[in-house]
Amino acid sequence: MFEHSSRMFEIGERLIDMVGPGSQGVSRMLRIGVSGAIARSTTSDFLLPVCALENCIPSVWTGDTVELLRELRAGMVDLVLCETEPPNALRRGLQVTLIEHTPLVAAAPIDLAPSEDWSDVGLAHYRPTSPYRWEVEAFLEARGLTPRIVVESDDSIFLIEVAIRNRCIAIVPRTAARDALAAGRLRALEEVSSTNVAVHALYQDTVAADLTRRAVEVLLRAAARPMTDAP
Numbered sequence: 001m002f003e004h005s006s007r008m009f010e011i012g013e014r015l016i017d018m019v020g021p022g023s024q025g026v027s028r029m030l031r032i033g034v035s036g037a038i039a040r041s042t043t044s045d046f047l048l049p050v051c052a053l054e055n056c057i058p059s060v061w062t063g064d065t066v067e068l069l070r071e072l073r074a075g076m077v078d079l080v081l082c083e084t085e086p087p088n089a090l091r092r093g094l095q096v097t098l099i100e101h102t103p104l105v106a107a108a109p110i111d112l113a114p115s116e117d118w119s120d121v122g123l124a125h126y127r128p129t130s131p132y133r134w135e136v137e138a139f140l141e142a143r144g145l146t147p148r149i150v151v152e153s154d155d156s157i158f159l160i161e162v163a164i165r166n167r168c169i170a171i172v173p174r175t176a177a178r179d180a181l182a183a184g185r186l187r188a189l190e191e192v193s194s195t196n197v198a199v200h201a202l203y204q205d206t207v208a209a210d211l212t213r214r215a216v217e218v219l220l221r222a223a224a225r226p227m228t229d230a231p
Contacts, residue, residue: 030211032060033068035082037131038199041102041156041173049218056211072202078212080202083131095209097216099199100223104135104192105174107160109167110184114147122150122168124159132156135194136171160186199223 030050039062050058063071069086071077072094085096108114114121126133140146147169151162156176163170164185170177171192180186201219203212 027055027057028211030056030058030079030215031077032058032215033071033077033080034060034062035065035068035080036062037065037083037154038081040154041083041132041176042199046175047219049222050215053211053214053218056215058215069202072204075204078203078209079215082200082202083197085200086202093204094202095205097201097220099201099216099219102194102197102199103174104132104139104171104194105177105181106139106169106171106189106192107163107177107181107186108169108189109164110187112167112169114169114189118145118147118169121147122166123147124151124153124162124166124168124170125149126159127152127154130154131197132171132173132194135192135197139171139192 030053032047032050034047047058047060050056065080065082065084068077068080068082069090072080081099083102085091086094108121112121126136150166150168151159153159153162156170156172159170159172160177160180162168164180169189170186174191177186177188181188201216203209203216
């Protein structure tokens with residue numbers, strides 16, 4: 001009972017914040033839920049454009065996509081960023097916007113020269129539950145590449161560090177590898193296109209979602225800029 005009452009008070013405070021007297025020109029909280037896969041595969045500056053929005057105070061946390069969708073439905077979060085689109089049954093009343101596809105890069109230490117089929121090198125790989133796993137598997141199969149798996153993880157940054165320290169290959173989102181590539185800790189062996197993994201923005205399609213729409217717009221503009229490996 002207390003939990004439900006607390007949530008009702010929070011929702012009420014949110015409504016007062018949006019429509020109350022003098023709300024114009026006053027900073028508003030924008031609650032952003034980021035799925036674990038997105039948080040572990042994007043750079044720390046991914047959400048910086050949102051921080052530059054006028055009269056906006058972003059409050060960001062990570063969580064499981066399913067739980068974040070529940071919170072979105074309950075009005076406890078304004079914007080969810082996740083790696084896959086929800087099924088049609090869960091999309092009713094939600095606006096779903098593709099922010100960007102997630103290009104991958106096969107990266108390795110600068111002096112590592114794998115054989116033609118990569119059979120002489122290791123691969124820091126994603127776990128079977130990760131959506132990136134199947135993008136990597138499809139690439140390896142299409143190219144006839146057979147590296148040995150040395151570690152599995154959902155964390156892109158961890159896979160990058162394993163590639164650097166254990167002298168193996170990691171196939172990760174280019175945004176995650178950007179700093180290591182720019183610093184010369186890794187070099188790009190090959191670009192890997194991805195078709196099923198992207199950054200999606202989900203929010204409730206209501207009149208009160210103006211601030212959320214502005215946040216999505218700035219993320220779209222930032223994603224449209226050419227990406228370089230410079231930090």
